[in-house]
Amino acid sequence: METENTAKFRGGVAVITGAGAGIGSGLARQCASIGMTVVVTDVSSDRAEEVADQIRKSGGEADAMTVDVSHFKALDALAEAVYAKYGNRVRLLINNAGIETLGFSWEIPAERWESTLNINIHGIVHGARAFIPRMLASGQECWIANLASVGAFGVMPTQTAYIMSKHAVQSFSECLYLEMKVKQAPIHVSSVVPGMLKTSIFDAGAGAGEPQGAETYRSRMYHMMKDYGMDLDAGCKRIIEGICANKFWVDTQPEMTTGALQGRAKFLTEQRDPEIADEARHLLGLS
Template structure:
């Protein structure tokens, strides 16, 4: 993959991670605090989860700030940015990680659930950039904004249309944002993070009632993660290494990402009728 390569020293800096109460966000927080010595701001709407992660990391000597945050609410994200600046100062790494999954036929997903997933997965990323980017630009110091897309951002899938749509949007936003940052400043690196199968609770956390088809799909995806997924800890290490190396395209499963990107490119270049071919991609990292 063609990638930018201007290294950023994250060691000892300030990291803000949304969705830090579980999954990849929690693993990123642990890696940043304990291995990179970063001062970490834990942001999540799950206050109990935040308290659990913070208590464990604090006991290991990490320097932390926890802020209950609804990423879908612009005012909440602005409060997060203000509290971060007041407590720790300039931010070196912002990871717009918070995200949820929804399963079901698109026309059967309630409007409120559509609004929720787009509010968190898409507007949450935009709100994070709006809240933090101005000060990061003004700092003049090398820093990173990492937006959590997914290999779903370069693929298509039934029953997961709302999630796939949101991750396509995050990727397109990140690409445009990279170009804008190049016009304004060289100090703010933009990275699009495209995790492959990682063992998290994202499918277990789905709240809505599922019909038979969606419920079966959920079980299949949970089994796929259990069989092929890397640990969240390994994913976090890989992600932070690539962010430090200055990469725009950040992947936990490079061969899988490359194959799926090539499949998507062929599909678009030939204007082919949508079709699904997941098995060959998953075989790439087997």
């Protein structure tokens, strides 16, 4: 359903990284539903094309492109290709691509550490870096949304690589928002804070390169998400509505975000020692 906020996106182009599955695919469908042409990008050309084809079969417009966001030159090439084809129709960039990595910090292989940081942090930094100059040059009102996480406001042992990366994304988005204010640029920045959505991020096959034993944690988190996670399309609808409303804070489950923020604020102001949250103890097999 079109609203006053979503109407301004009709006819524009949305570029979404990691859109071949999970939250990215849900966001792609939502952008198509409000009349945008969606550039579905993913490291897997088959997954990108599958989502783009679904959108086209539903009456929307979509283009599939293969991009490995862990390489900054690939994001430079993406921006060049998108603007060569669509020009100033590009209005929205969603830096979504990310992976979950589980295991004790010292047991995670160096290669998996590098992949996690390159995809989760550098993919967002260089996505913004590649697109912002072109957005500024267009003179158009544009939007950038970076995928953080409710995990950006807490800690979790054995999720260290992922949690660390999302803390970085949150701080990057806050600074980027302020930089747009300094430049008086017509570019809106959103930090997207998903809670627990039903996606494939904890599927068994997603843990290639993780240390032995990580599969136990992955299985527990998979079942928790399956049993208690929010419907993907419902969560993505909330995200797109928030972006369209020019909100910096965009979340899927406000009560979860509020709880995480309050807990973090208390930890910082009281300068407590880090501790494991009660709800996390079961996942770690401690209760």
